[in-house]
Amino acid sequence: MHGIVETELTLTPTKLRQACRTEQFCDQTSGLCPGYTQANLVILPEKDAYDFLLFAQRNPKPCPILEVTDSGSRQLQKFAQDVDLARDFPQYRIYQRGKLVAEPLNVVDYWRPDLVSFLIGCxxxxxxxxxxAGIEMRHITEHVNVPMYNTNIPAKSAGRFHGNYVVSMRPIPxxxxVRAVTVTEQLPQVHGTPLQIGDPATIGITDISKPDYGDAVTINPGEVPVFWACGVTPQAVVVASKPDFVITHAPGHMLVTDIKDTDLKYQL
Amino acid sequence: MHGIVETELTLTPTKLRQACRTEQFCDQTSGLCPGYTQANLVILPEKDAYDFLLFAQRNPKPCPILEVTDSGSRQLQKFAQDVDLARDFPQYRIYQRGKLVAEPLNVVDYWRPDLVSFLIGCxxxxxxxxxxAGIEMRHITEHVNVPMYNTNIPAKSAGRFHGNYVVSMRPIPxxxxVRAVTVTEQLPQVHGTPLQIGDPATIGITDISKPDYGDAVTINPGEVPVFWACGVTPQAVVVASKPDFVITHAPGHMLVTDIKDTDLKYQL
Structure with a gap:
């Protein structure tokens, strides 16, 4: 599945972004360039940017903002050099009035000078x-995308944006x-501590074997499903709120940045 | 100086806000209602709100956003019940085109339906x-406002907003x-770790005995000045950027909220 990884053990974030840019790589990114921060994407016209930034401020657990571009810019100042936001994610989604209408490998033809890009922790x-820390990530072991689910946890609304949290799930022995909680507590900018440990029904998930995004993974006896807030939440919010035009990444298909996870907590 | 404290040992945030509302209390708030989160204030017209929210996102160390109101609202959803943002700070400042024009005890007569209020950690x-943790806060011991200084540390600009950091200073043995760093690291939403330990000149402060805001405090032999990013930074930015109309708190004259500091790190 990750052919690029198997042939290239020294894959850097820059090389991976170039492979996305030339459409040689268009797969999900879990496990790639370990130790580098990965990012979710939301791109909106300026007219909706304030409401969305306020939505993120009010919902930092699913929407921890890593960086916001100036209007029209496809570059970043902080999280990556040599980047083109319209091409360097492996795959994108286009939403019109809340409806998913396309999943292109780049969004060059959709680009407009009034677009603002939001990078969100992953x-x-x-x-x-x-x-x-010795904790298996089952979806990496099984070479699939992480399972993600819609929930009944309401986000705090802001302007035109409202909807429920999306979560990712990892089975943990x-x-x-305890170790999974303390490890993730250290990294609040990439969702931090879990939202739920155990019963999926508590947060409105009726069938753990049927994720709404990504792939199902094996849950062995003695393992508990643990749920973290997910940067796909804005996509559920877009479906619920129906803004005119939004570009996102395809779930699991992230931008790999130049910033190390361990540096995140020291960033000013 | 804190007459209200000396007569009322059980001062609650609600009672203190009511004393501000009726203008019985109009002093600085350091040391009041210990353990409760205090907040800086920036109020702007809607047209400037996106640029300011983006400025805060890009400068979380001086501008950690605690809460943003809906346009025109003088209430809060999260940090306080029974609050009137136009009256419950002890004192305010009015800036027009970057110039300080008034320091009223309430801003009822300045209120407009297009105003958005930003509460910023303190x-x-x-x-x-x-x-x-056994660390003396000298300005509390000396019953004065904390000393605050303009610096040469540039904030990251956003839209119309640009300027330098303001810092607060506490002398630490x-x-x-080390203890002062580790204690404040626990509370990133109220500025977190220090920006500078030691030489004031490194960050552009030429005379430590003459703060730009607040009061000077004694620095004893064996003590080092330690500087934290300060929520007065937006006022230096307003002076530099000259937006049409801004309301802030008077430096040191904070809103005392209902949220305990120890709860800040667990807030979703």
């Missing part, structure tokens, strides 16, 4: 720390749950 | 934790500096 960023 | 909020 739980893939804490996975290297989890693995270093009972005796490693 | 270092007074970590002082109870510092005192509990050399053997307590």
């Amino acid at each position: 739980s893939f960023s804490f996975e290297a720390a989890m693995i270093a 009972e005796n490693q749950i | 270092s007074f909020s970590f002082e109870a934790a510092m005192i509990a 050399e053997n307590q500096i």
